[in-house]
Amino acid sequence: MRLWSRKQFLLLFFSFFCVISVCRAAEYEEVIMDGTVYKTAVYIRTVPENPRPAVLITGGVHGSEPAGAAAAEKMRAVEIKAGTLIVVPRVNNLALKANRRTLPEIEDVNRAYPGRKNGTPAERIAFEITGLIRRYNVSVVIDMHEALDFTYMDKRSLGQSILPAVNPQSRALAEKAIAYINTTLQKPHEKFVVKRSGPVAGSTAFSAGSPFQRRRFHSGNKQKTAAERTDQAACDDS
Ligand SMILES: [Zn+2]
Secondary structure: OOOHHHHHHHHHHHHHHHOOOOOEEEEEEEEOOOOOOOOOEEEEEEEEOOOOOOEEEOOOOOOOOHHHHHHHHHHHHOOOOOOOOEEEOOOOHHHHOOOOEEEEEOOOOOOOOOOOOOOOHHHHHHHHHHHHHHOOOEEEEEEEOOOOOOOOOOOOOEEEEEEEEEOOOHHHHHHHHHHHHHHHHHHHHEEEEEOOOOOOOOOHHOOOOOOOOOOOOOOOOOOOOOOHHHHHHHHHHH
């Protein structure tokens, strides 16, 4: 990882979580879709006496975008001083293994939100992720994707997404992070932009806790090496 990426990665993360005293985070794991071929791990790190805000990071929603999954995996190692960090690095595990956007029998997880308990595999996965958002009262969802271009250059191209819940605190949290990271990005086209149009039905942005109500901050492209894309996803989104 390049030095600037590491610096961005750490400082941006601290903008989500207030820096206080020493780390007393507790760690534990869950499995969603347990007992099925779609099962995938959830990694949770929390400071019990100060568990707010909660941030959920998802990667691997699309199996053909491995840098997002790798970046989410990196985020598991970040030390937190306050709040709760929930990471699902491999949302669509089978698709990642196949390096395909999804598999026909699964369908597109990013069109399946908020999901259904007894629906298609994609709907069941989305239902589980929605459950995490609600159970932990997540303030910000960071959905790590890859895109063919930066959103600044092509509005149809959506890469990493920062999705605050619709309340002033969550909005302020996301805006603080975006403001910081955009000051560190020299090239205008790499900066995060606010998407003001409505999200695609069934996407994470569509239903990440507040259907139709999440604002989106987007960046990303797929024109670099896998390592560069992973670094960028990590420092852009976290
Ligand atoms: Zn994607």
